[in-house]
Amino acid sequence: MIEIQNLSKTYDGRPPVLQGIQLSIEAGDIYGLVGISGAGKSTLLRCINGLEGFDSGLVTVDGIDIQALNKKELRLLRSQIGMVFQQFSLLERKTVYENILFPVKCQHFKVKDIDQKIRDVLELVELSDKIHALPRSLSGGQKQRVAIARALIMNPKILLCDEATSALDPNITQSILALLRKINQELGITIVVVTHQMSVVKQICNRMGVLSEGKLKVAGDVQDIFLNKRDMLDDFMGEESNGSRSERQTHLEIIQRVGENEDILSDVAIQTGVRFEVIWGGLNKYRDTVAGSFTIRVSEEDLPVVERHLNDRGVEWRKL
Ligand SMILES: Nc1ncnc2c1ncn2[C@@H]1O[C@H](COP(=O)(O)OP(=O)(O)OP(=O)(O)O)[C@@H](O)[C@H]1O
Numbered sequence: 001m002i003e004i005q006n007l008s009k010t011y012d013g014r015p016p017v018l019q020g021i022q023l024s025i026e027a028g029d030i031y032g033l034v035g036i037s038g039a040g041k042s043t044l045l046r047c048i049n050g051l052e053g054f055d056s057g058l059v060t061v062d063g064i065d066i067q068a069l070n071k072k073e074l075r076l077l078r079s080q081i082g083m084v085f086q087q088f089s090l091l092e093r094k095t096v097y098e099n100i101l102f103p104v105k106c107q108h109f110k111v112k113d114i115d116q117k118i119r120d121v122l123e124l125v126e127l128s129d130k131i132h133a134l135p136r137s138l139s140g141g142q143k144q145r146v147a148i149a150r151a152l153i154m155n156p157k158i159l160l161c162d163e164a165t166s167a168l169d170p171n172i173t174q175s176i177l178a179l180l181r182k183i184n185q186e187l188g189i190t191i192v193v194v195t196h197q198m199s200v201v202k203q204i205c206n207r208m209g210v211l212s213e214g215k216l217k218v219a220g221d222v223q224d225i226f227l228n229k230r231d232m233l234d235d236f237m238g239e240e241s242n243g244s245r246s247e248r249q250t251h252l253e254i255i256q257r258v259g260e261n262e263d264i265l266s267d268v269a270i271q272t273g274v275r276f277e278v279i280w281g282g283l284n285k286y287r288d289t290v291a292g293s294f295t296i297r298v299s300e301e302d303l304p305v306v307e308r309h310l311n312d313r314g315v316e317w318r319k320l
Pocket residue numbers: 011017035036037038039040041042043044196
């Protein structure tokens with residue numbers, strides 16, 4: 001649905017902010033774009049809806065080369081791509097109803113039964129009772145729901161979310177993520193999520209791309225990257241791991257997918273009789289399944305026994 005080929009961009013003769021980006025986002029994906037601050041995530045997002053031009057490469061949306069569009073065509077395309085920002089960007093003097101109506105008015109679009117449509121999107125975002133409220137009387141989470149409703153009023157095929165939950169506290173973040181998931185599933189809208197929060201990616205994204213200094217470091221299935229290519233996430237994994245690299249070098253990482261070898265750790269302990277220490281780890285929910293890994297510290301002496309047992313059980317593991 002969104003194809004990005006060899007995209008490069010510079011701002012005013014400075015070093016490139018995006019270089020040779022190659023990315024493919026399928027219809028129905030919730031795609032996570034992650035990277036540290038300044039990696040180029042927002043710039044890439046703006047290249048997708050034509051808000052930002054680029055120096056070389058190709059961006060197509062549903063097969064349409066966005067750089068080949070004239071102004072009118074680009075406006076039409078943008079109306080099919082909703083956008084949600086960290087700071088909500090609501091009109092403070094307008095009511096919730098007027099905020100949602102705003103893009104329709106602005107673009108002189110004729111939407112049939114607009115009044116009912118606004119009520120429908122408000123129901124979807126569970127904010128019907130705030131229809132005549134002003135933004136200043138709303139919480140952060142409610143404001144973000146209005147921003148999402150405003151994006152949905154144009155019937156977009158794609159929703160771009162730029163750090164949409166970064167300003168929200170954890171409980172509210174959960175409810176907004178659940179709403180994005182619902183929008184994806186019930187309305188079939190493809191969602192691209194720019195975030196620096198790994199927990200967001202794990203919870204709602206099926207695929208992800210990691211940007212680093214303007215280059216795509218890795219892209220693919222979320223579970224695969226978290227379980228098998230964790231080194232690609234080193235820049236952001238501080239919150240998810242503890243222990244220094246040197247401590248971890250002598251450890252074993254055991255990969256666990258739910259359904260197979262449930263309670264691997266007890267199994268290793270009971271069957272080998274080896275004492276080991278669990279250094280860190282845990283299970284995470286990835287959309288519909290649960291998977292994770294554990295890092296254990298085993299003495300050099302006991303290592304062969306544990307390794308043999310894991311191999312016999314067909315458990316995926318690696319030495320760190
Ligand atoms: N309009 C602009 N003019 C000049 N430089 C810009 C402009 N917008 C972004 N940049 C630069 O491009 C680089 C990438 O910025 P971008 O906002 O895309 O990164 P990001 O990964 O989204 O960062 P953050 O998470 O902090 O928002 C940064 O070095 C930034 O300073």
